[in-house]
Structure formats: C-alpha cells, structure tokens
Amino acid sequence: MAGNSFGQIFKITTFGESHGEAIGVIIDGCPSNIEIDLDFIQNELDKRKPGQSKITTQRKESDTFQILSGIFEGKTTGTPIAIIIPNEDQKSKDYDHNKDTFRPSHADYTYQVKYGIRDHRGGGRSSARETAARVAAGAIAKLFLKQKGIDVLAHVSSVGNLDSPEIDFTSAEEFVTLRENNIVRCADAKTAEQMIELIDGIRKEGDTIGGKITCYIKNCPVGLGEPVFDKLHADLGKAMLSINAVHGFDYGSGFDGSTMRGSQHNDAFQSSESGKISTKTNFSGGVQGGISNGMDINMRIAFKPVATIMSNQNTVNKSGEAAEIKGKGRHDPCVVPRAVAIVEAMAALVIVDHYLRNQLYK
Template structure:
C-alpha cells in the first residue's frame, strides 16, 4: 500500500490498523546525538490519547510507546527510530453489522474501490488511530526543532459555531497553556465553556460538530522551503490535508486574502536590530514558498465526526439494497480537540525536514 511515507530528509513511515495488533512509525533521517526518551514521546501521545474526558471517545487505550531502535544511552544514533504502541482495547464486534454496509462520511467505499478489500473493524488503516505514529514521530521532530529555538503549538479556534476571542499580545506559550486547561483545547476559557455545551447538545441529538484549529510555529528562521514545487506552504498544506477529517487549510490570511486589497494584504517591511522585519503577518510567515522569519500560522477546517448515532442511509453491498444503519461503538463527538496534537506533529515534521534540507544545501 503506497502513500504511507512522508518527508524527504526527515522521513517517516506509519503502519498499523485501528483494530490490529498495534500501530507505530519508523523515523529515518534524524541526526545522531538528539536527546530522546520514551517519556518525551509519551508526553505527546498522552495529549492525543482517547478517553481523557467526557467529550472524547471512551475507548481506553494507554498508548504506551516502546522505542525499539535508533537510540542508545538516551540519544539518537542516526539510524532508523522504530516506535510501537499496542492496541489494548479494540472491540471489533461493534463493527460486525457494518461489514457490507459502508458508513456515510467514512472512507469505506473509497478504500474498497482502491484495493478491492477493506478492514471494516473501526475503519482499519483509515481510522484516526493511525495518527498515533504521526504524533510519535512529531515528538522527535519537536525535539529537533526545540534545540534550534523553534516552538510549534496549536489550539482550537472555533467549534460548533463558537469562536474564540484571543487577546492581543499573548505569546504562543501562553496560548498553549490556556488551551491545555480545558477539554476542548481552546485558550479562551469563556468560549471553551460554550463549546462544551454545544458538544453536549449535539451528542444528545445523536449528532456531531466540526471546527477550526490553528497551529503556529515561532522561532522559524528565514530561508526554509523551496521556491517552486516544494514550497514550504505547499508542503504544510499537503501535510495538514493528509490528516483524516481535514477539509481545508489556510496559511496566514488564508481565504480572507481574496477579499483584501494589495495595500492591505502586503506586510510592510521595517528595519530591525537583527535585520529587516515585517510589521504585520498576513503572509503567515511564508513568501514565495520560503519562510520569512515571522511566525508561521496555519489553520485547518475539520469536519464533524462522521460516526453519529442518528439513522443514516446507505447500501448493503451483499444484496445491493438500500438500508438504514445506526453506528454503534465509541466515537469522538468532535474531532478538533484531539486533532490539535496531530496537526502540531505534521507541522513539526515539515519544518524539521526543511531545516535539514536547508543545512544540506549550504556549505
């Protein structure tokens, strides 16, 4: 099955299915000498782990990571880093009735069209469970970036029509700290409470909600990215669109740029003690596919969870008849809160890859 690897110099390959024995990742291209432990990776996995609050799936997975290779005495050796997480709480029987009945909003039919066979247990490879490997690899990338003063963090900006009001002047560390104080990962505590109420109302109605997450990277040096086909924003868009449930990606002003004049969109350039700097950041930290040194700002639009308890129309493939299904099992009523660490990981992987590519391109 092609399409399981990502990156050029810092390259990852994820593997495993939702209800298989386990899930994991192989990270290749990480430089030697980087301090790395299972505890570091575990910290990131704990942020995406299921069953942490009443607004997430109640599947109880500890997601304990095992680093099988690529480290010695607490540092990376420069060889492939292989990481494994066992599946402990998969309940496949909940999906038996759906073997021949593709779920609306899921990839059941498209996987069948592509491969001629599919794992119906929890969506198999198309499940969000696959993102365990991405987050584990992202933990390695974040360590690499942190050593160079780069921080990547995200939060929920909007959920169920409720939008956060972010105070001006708050730095990224403060935004992340505020986001981690509530189950919806929103830095605006008032908006967060409204989001929780909206989630509860949707769940009582047997429905789900979508939202928007914002991911920001600060400390990124100018010069990352390639000017044509491997633009930094192009790779970020590909990375973020590669996460299940993401339906749109914005960089900087994003869609709003189409409604602006050039005089408003262009970021004025000012002199600074460390060289020229930008007064505003409508470009989202990227011009011509190359980082400017300003914060990189990405937003993702996340669709509502497709697994809902309301009756839905589909087809019984074994009989070719129209039927109604009601999806059982344990599912997130909203995706954005748990997608935040996944999106952070994908942004970190892109930045780590381009950072190493820049180093390789200079004498």
C-alpha cells in the same frame, strides 16, 4: 498500499490498523545526538489518546509506546527509529453491522472499490487511530526543534459557529498553560466553556460537529521551503490535509485575503536598530515565495463533523442494495480537542524536514 510515508530527509513511514495488534512508525533520517525525553513523547501521545474526557470517544487506550531502535543512552544514533504502540481496547464486534454495508462519508466504499478488500473493524488503516504514530514521530521532531528554539503551538479556535478571539501570549509555556486548562484545548477560557457545553449537547443528541484548529510556528528561521513544487506552505497544506477529517487549510490572510486590495495586503518591510529585517504586518503568514521569511507562521485547519452518528442513515451494501445503518461503539462527537496534538506533530515534521533540506545549501 502506497502513500504511507511522509517527508524527504526526515522521513516517516507509519503502519498498523485500528483493531490490529499495534500501530507504529519508522523514522529515517533523524540526526544523531538529539536528547530524547521519553516523558515528553508520552505526554504528547496523552493529548491525542482516546477516553480522556466526556467530550471524546470512550475507547480506553493508554497509548504507551515502545522504542525498538535508533536510541542509545538517551540520544538518537542517526539510525532508523522504530516505535510501536500496542492496541489494548479493541471491540471489533462493534463494527460487525457494517461488514457488508458502507457508512456514509467514511472510507468504506472507496477502500472496497480501490483494493477489493477492506478491514471493516473501525476502518482499519483509514482510522484516525493511525495518527498516534504520527504524534510519536512528531514528538521527536519537536524535540529537535526545541534545540533550535522553534516552537509549534496549536489550539482549538472554533467549534461549529463558536469562534475564539485572537490569543495574546508572550511565551510557549503561557500558551500551553492556557490551552491545557480545559478539556476542549481552547486557549481562551470563556470560549472553551461554551465549546464544551455545545459539544456535550451534540453528543447527547447522538450527533457530531466540526471545528477549526489554529497553529502557530514561532521563531522559524528565514529560508525554509523549496520552489517550485515544494513550497513550505504547500507542504504544510499537504500535511494538514492528510489528517483524517480535515476539509480545509489556509494560512496568513487565507481566503479573507481575496477580498483585500494589494495596498492593504502587502507586508511592508522594516529594519530594526540591530539590522534585523521583519514586516510590519503578516498577511503572508510567515511565508513568501514558498519560503519562510522569519515572521511567525500561522495557519488554520478545518475539520468536518465526525462521520459516525448515532442515528439511522440511508446507504447501500456491497451488492448495491438499499440499506440502513446506525452508528455503534465509541466515537468522538467532535474530533478537534484530540486533533491539536496531531496538527502540531504534522507541522513539526514539515519544519524539521525543510530545516534539514535547507542545510544542503549551507
């Protein structure tokens, strides 16, 4: 199976299935002498792990990771880093009902046709369980970016039709504090209460709901991104669209920009007394010509409702015969609270890779 690697210089390859022995990641191209904070990596994984609140799946995984190589005396050595995360709470019998039946809007049918075989236990390789490996790799990428003064910050900005207002914050620490004060990970407390009530009500109905995550990249230097096909926003879009359940991506003015005139949308340049160049507005979302311009990068990622619902749905089996299926087991009623860590991880991986690629021009 191809398509398991991401990045060019800072490159990751993930492996493992939802109900296998473990999942994991190999990181190649990580620079040496990065200080590795094990507690930070575990904290990032804890934000994504299942069973953390009443509005997430009740699968119980500690997501305790093991680093097998690439770290010596608390620092990266420049050699490949191998990380594994054992699976501890598999209940494969919960998926016996869909061994020969295709779940609507899942990868069951496409995997079966493409490969002629599929791991029906939780979706196997197509399960969002795989994203824990990305979060582990992303945590190391974030540690690298912290040394450069670059912050990657995300929060749940909408659930269904509930939208958070723009968040006004002065530091990364303040933003994280606001976000982590509630189980839905929305940085606006009032909206968070409404989101939690909505998700819990949807859960009790046996249904699911989608939402959006807004991500900011603060203090990104000028010059990241490669024309023509490796534009920074294109790689960020690919990274986000590779996450399970993501159905949409935009940045800067996004789709709203299509309703504006050029005279409204253009970001006028200005220069400070110190000679630093910036723009008065940021409809470009921090990227112009596919290259970062030094302004904050902002983007929004839309997640569809989780496909497994606890009510009967019409489908077909492997023989093409009509069938009926109902969700069983432990599933998220809304994926976005746990996906915040995944979005941050993928954004960090893109920025680190392009940061290192940009050093080739120095």
